[in-house]
Amino acid sequence: MKKVCIVVAIAATLGLVSCNYVQKNAEKARQDSIAEVARLDSIAKVQADSLQAVMEAAAAAAADSLNQAVDSVATEVQ
Secondary structure, rough: HHHHHHHHHHHHHHHHHHHHHHHHHHHHHHHHHHHHHHHHHHHHHHHHHHHHHHHHHHHHHHHHHHHHHHHHHHHHHH
């Protein structure tokens, strides 16, 4: 009977330790997941900002080209 109690106590202890270990791993996985989402979000923001800058530069270049064409035509008309 004494051996049975010891085996049950050991099994319960191992169960608690295992449960704690699983909880720690789950928390670490959650933290890693949050960090990965933040990293990907940061990359997406940088890419969006870069694309916005390229679009603004292209629009400015197009406006300059149009202004030059208008000035050229205006000079020829005079």
